Amino acid sequence: MIRKSMLLLLALAFSVIAVAPALAQNPIEVKVWIAFTDGRLDWAREKAAAFNQQFPQYNVIIEGYDNYETLFASTALAFENNTQPSVVQYFEAATQNALDAKTASGEPQFKPIFEALAGREEVNGIRADFDDIVPAVRNYYTIDGQFASMPWNTSSAIMFSNANMLEAAGVESIPDTWAGIEEACAKIMAMENAPAHCITWPNHGWFFEQSVAQQGAELVNNGNGRQARATETFIASDAAIAFVSWWKSMQDKGYYVYTGAQRDWTGTYNAFIAQNVAFLIYSSSDTTLITKDAREAGFEAVASFMPHNGDVEYVGNLIGGATLWLTNGLSKEAEDAALTFLLWFSNTENAAEWHQVTGYIPIRTSAVELLEAQGWYEENPNSRVASAQLAAAKPSSATAGALVGGFPAIRNVVTTAIENILVNNADVVETLKAAQQDANRILEEYNLLNG
Amino acid sequence: MNVPIMAMAAAVGAAYMAWVFRQMQRPFWWGLGLGALTGTLGSLLFMTPLDFCTFEPERKPMDNALGVLLVLAGVAIVSYPTGWLARYFLARGEDRKALRGEQVKGAFNAPFFVPLLLLAPTLVILALFLYYPALDLFRLSTLLARLGTPRTAFRCVDNFSRLLDPNFTIVTLGLLIAALVILAVMWFLRRRGDVFRNDVYRTLSSVLPIVLLFLLLSATLDLFEANYRSVVFSTFYIAGWTVSLGLVIGLAVAYLAFQPVKGASIYRTLLIWPYAVSPAIAGIIFFVMFDPVGGIINHVLGQLGLGQPQWLKDPWLARWTIIIASVWKTLGYNILFYIAGLQNIANDLLEAAAIDGANAWQRFYHVVLPGLSPITFFLVITNITYAFFELFGTVDFLTRGGPAGSTSIMIYEIYTRGIIEFDIGRAAAQSIILFIMVIGVTIFQFRTSGRSVSYGA
Numbered sequence: 001m002i003r004k005s006m007l008l009l010l011a012l013a014f015s016v017i018a019v020a021p022a023l024a025q026n027p028i029e030v031k032v033w034i035a036f037t038d039g040r041l042d043w044a045r046e047k048a049a050a051f052n053q054q055f056p057q058y059n060v061i062i063e064g065y066d067n068y069e070t071l072f073a074s075t076a077l078a079f080e081n082n083t084q085p086s087v088v089q090y091f092e093a094a095t096q097n098a099l100d101a102k103t104a105s106g107e108p109q110f111k112p113i114f115e116a117l118a119g120r121e122e123v124n125g126i127r128a129d130f131d132d133i134v135p136a137v138r139n140y141y142t143i144d145g146q147f148a149s150m151p152w153n154t155s156s157a158i159m160f161s162n163a164n165m166l167e168a169a170g171v172e173s174i175p176d177t178w179a180g181i182e183e184a185c186a187k188i189m190a191m192e193n194a195p196a197h198c199i200t201w202p203n204h205g206w207f208f209e210q211s212v213a214q215q216g217a218e219l220v221n222n223g224n225g226r227q228a229r230a231t232e233t234f235i236a237s238d239a240a241i242a243f244v245s246w247w248k249s250m251q252d253k254g255y256y257v258y259t260g261a262q263r264d265w266t267g268t269y270n271a272f273i274a275q276n277v278a279f280l281i282y283s284s285s286d287t288t289l290i291t292k293d294a295r296e297a298g299f300e301a302v303a304s305f306m307p308h309n310g311d312v313e314y315v316g317n318l319i320g321g322a323t324l325w326l327t328n329g330l331s332k333e334a335e336d337a338a339l340t341f342l343l344w345f346s347n348t349e350n351a352a353e354w355h356q357v358t359g360y361i362p363i364r365t366s367a368v369e370l371l372e373a374q375g376w377y378e379e380n381p382n383s384r385v386a387s388a389q390l391a392a393a394k395p396s397s398a399t400a401g402a403l404v405g406g407f408p409a410i411r412n413v414v415t416t417a418i419e420n421i422l423v424n425n426a427d428v429v430e431t432l433k434a435a436q437q438d439a440n441r442i443l444e445e446y447n448l449l450n451g
Numbered sequence: 452m453n454v455p456i457m458a459m460a461a462a463v464g465a466a467y468m469a470w471v472f473r474q475m476q477r478p479f480w481w482g483l484g485l486g487a488l489t490g491t492l493g494s495l496l497f498m499t500p501l502d503f504c505t506f507e508p509e510r511k512p513m514d515n516a517l518g519v520l521l522v523l524a525g526v527a528i529v530s531y532p533t534g535w536l537a538r539y540f541l542a543r544g545e546d547r548k549a550l551r552g553e554q555v556k557g558a559f560n561a562p563f564f565v566p567l568l569l570l571a572p573t574l575v576i577l578a579l580f581l582y583y584p585a586l587d588l589f590r591l592s593t594l595l596a597r598l599g600t601p602r603t604a605f606r607c608v609d610n611f612s613r614l615l616d617p618n619f620t621i622v623t624l625g626l627l628i629a630a631l632v633i634l635a636v637m638w639f640l641r642r643r644g645d646v647f648r649n650d651v652y653r654t655l656s657s658v659l660p661i662v663l664l665f666l667l668l669s670a671t672l673d674l675f676e677a678n679y680r681s682v683v684f685s686t687f688y689i690a691g692w693t694v695s696l697g698l699v700i701g702l703a704v705a706y707l708a709f710q711p712v713k714g715a716s717i718y719r720t721l722l723i724w725p726y727a728v729s730p731a732i733a734g735i736i737f738f739v740m741f742d743p744v745g746g747i748i749n750h751v752l753g754q755l756g757l758g759q760p761q762w763l764k765d766p767w768l769a770r771w772t773i774i775i776a777s778v779w780k781t782l783g784y785n786i787l788f789y790i791a792g793l794q795n796i797a798n799d800l801l802e803a804a805a806i807d808g809a810n811a812w813q814r815f816y817h818v819v820l821p822g823l824s825p826i827t828f829f830l831v832i833t834n835i836t837y838a839f840f841e842l843f844g845t846v847d848f849l850t851r852g853g854p855a856g857s858t859s860i861m862i863y864e865i866y867t868r869g870i871i872e873f874d875i876g877r878a879a880a881q882s883i884i885l886f887i888m889v890i891g892v893t894i895f896q897f898r899t900s901g902r903s904v905s906y907g908a
Contacts (some may be wrong), residue, residue: 420855
């Protein structure tokens with residue numbers, strides 16, 4: 001008898017546990033993985049908290065990863081274990097991979113947001129308004145005219161100059177060509193209290209791609225992979241050889257300093273702030289921080305366009321940064337929850353504020369207008385540069401940027417080759433040719449499995 | 452099916468088993484029959500999943516060679532245990548027990564399944580989380596497989612043969628000649644008579660394992676194509692120095708800390724401290740210290756007027772930075788075990804040596820060192836494992852394998868292939884090569900120094 005009632009009690013307890021959450025109307029969870037662990041993660045979390053307050057039926061949880069590469073790999077592994085979040089931030093180079101990525105059962109890993117929106121202009125009262133997105137972003141991320149992912153952080157490669165050092169060396173205007181940089185460096189290094197070196201930038205594939213695009217050259221075939229799936233890379237193109245040769249010559253003259261590691265954002269940043277170099281080519285994503293840190297270090301950092309090859313026509317720069325991808329297989333409610341957050345997260349106010357705290361460009365025309373009206377650009381001229389640089393680009397397949405499978409791996413091949421040139425004095429042309437072969441093999445294998 | 456290859460395997464198996472049967476004084480044709488069977492089965496061990504792809508007509512000689520090696524390995528894996536079993540069943544009662552390594556008299560006497568039962572939980576966990584993934588690694592290593600792509604393509608042994616390009620260098624040749632000369636001299640001395648007191652013989656016999664080790668390392672290096680060869684070289688170089696310096700310094704510090712001085716326990720605690728730091732944190736600490744611009748090392752060197760070495764930019768200096776960081780990291784562990792080992796050395800042995808007139812160095816060399824040999828043996832194995840596998844965190848935070856791949860050790864290369872480039876197949880192949888190497892080093896250890904280890908009476 002006692003045993004029976006115990007069992008009954010137990011059954012009752014279990015059913016309460018099972019039913020309770022449904023009764024309590026727990027908010028729908030939206031897990032968002034992003035590739036930041038610094039102030040940018042804090043900002044995103046602040047925004048998520050504000051969103052959760054505005055939409056109590058949803059609960060957005062943001063998790064930070066060290067960098068794009070780590071997040072990219074962690075997501076791929078999460079899909080293998082079926083522990084993927086609702087939204088993932090994928091960097092621009094992973095766009096083709098994200099489009100092709102499949103789960104073990106053969107389902108696409110991501111759902112294009114235009115598909116999830118299914119023609120809706122707004123979700124939960126938050127307007128999509130894709131016409132408001134600035135052209136540079138639209139050119140890169142739309143595939144067949146539609147957004148597969150939601151733009152968030154968009155940057156470009158720009159140059160920062162130590163204005164005090166330039167003035168002391170008698171460099172009157174900030175150079176905008178490779179030859180101009182060399183001339184300025186000659187003057188700076190001839191000073192009595194010259195810095196250890198003149199210029200630096202991280203050995204990241206992105207700067208290589210920027211320089212190739214600036215010269216109007218494509219990185220891969222088939223219209224930079226935008227007319228049809230790319231099947232061949234042009235890593236040893238004339239434009240690439242010109243850039244890497246110039247890079248090497250700058251190092252040989254003692255102007256460029258290599259910090260010794262690939263993708264070294266920290267070391268190059270510190271060299272500029274410590275005034276060990278006069279110029280830093282960097283991502284505009286840290287414009288606000290660089291300007292502030294420089295001021296605290298006692299000098300003025302001035303932003304300008306990334307210098308280009310003066311011997312050929314300059315056609316403009318590429319974007320960088322990342323977009324937010326919606327994972328596939330969510331319930332309708334969870335998908336709408338994620339969509340609501342994505343649209344809200346990049347609305348005019350948030351886009352403007354995100355630009356102010358970081359240096360990523362405001363991705364909406366309305367955000368630019370808002371910032372103009374607030375007088376932000378008057379006070380912060382450095383913040384204008386990245387947007388202006390992107391707006392100045394002539395629309396073409398070169399400046400749209402490459403869409404290619406296995407791009408992160410190809411980037412790794414490129415930076416490894418460049419490192420070999422910088423550290424071991426390997427021959428530029430031969431090394432790039434070998435890298436092109438490696439990259440073609442990666443692409444061929446990628447297309448074999450995904451084509 | 453590939454009849455000639457299977458016939459070859461059957462012949463090898465038959466020859467081995469015939470030899471076993473003759474040793475056991477049984478008719479050798481029984482062995483021939485059994486061996487032919489194990490040989491055939493052995494050839495199928497690797498070749499069934501591979502479907503004899505290495506012997507297809509369009510394959511390169513390298514693939515054929517790898518195929519032959521795989522067949523032979525399969526034959527060995529099947530035939531050797533069968534040979535052992537055959538010996539066991541053909542042996543007489545007493546010999547059987549000796550083969551089983553069983554103690555005739557012992558405190559623990561239980562049915563044979565009891566130990567197995569006690570081991571079962573561990574074995575289940577090992578099978579599930581170690582052996583199964585390890586087996587899956589072999590499957591992956593034959594595929595063109597990318598992370599996030601369910602589709603795969605069969606690639607036979609391409610992932611391996613792409614890494615190989617045997618090319619024997621003059622260094623290997625020199626070492627081979629040196630080893631042969633030493634062996635010849637030793638053989639000659641032994642033939643002449645008593646070698647127990649012969650100093651030359653003793654020196655040679657202690658030099659021989661070192662020459663053999665270097666010969667083995669050099670020959671291994673020669674197997675690989677240029678890019679992967681430099682990876683393997685960096686691995687050997689960094690691991691070699693990490694292990695040897697770590698042990699020597701560890702023992703020296705432990706010997707000092709073992710002296711009965713005031714507050715010895717505090718020193719010991721502080722000395723073991725670095726072990727508690729994770730390799731990644733060690734990487735960050737050393738990155739900050741060795742930063743050429745703002746690091747403390749170059750600041751001090753600058754103050755002393757010794758210049759500003761570019762620690763992380765020069766390939767050799769970068770390797771040494773990794774070595775210094777990892778020696779520092781393992782030091783606490785080595786000290787811990789050496790202090791424990793020193794406590795186990797009987798004082799009366801040292802006293803007896805002192806009474807016999809041995810000075811401090813002689814006491815250390817002839818009493819303490821042999822007494823520590825089990826600990827040293829254990830530490831060599833654990834340190835090698837550390838240097839091969841755990842250094843990943845240090846490398847990732849210090850140099851990311853740079854400059855120009857000079858610190859990209861094998862484990863880091865696997866990470867680059869698999870996680871950065873998403874090429875799971877090639878990463879799996881490299882993992883297997885690393886796995887084979889670590890097993891090889893461990894067997895070498897057991898064969899050479901393992902024999903001279905004294906575990907006391």
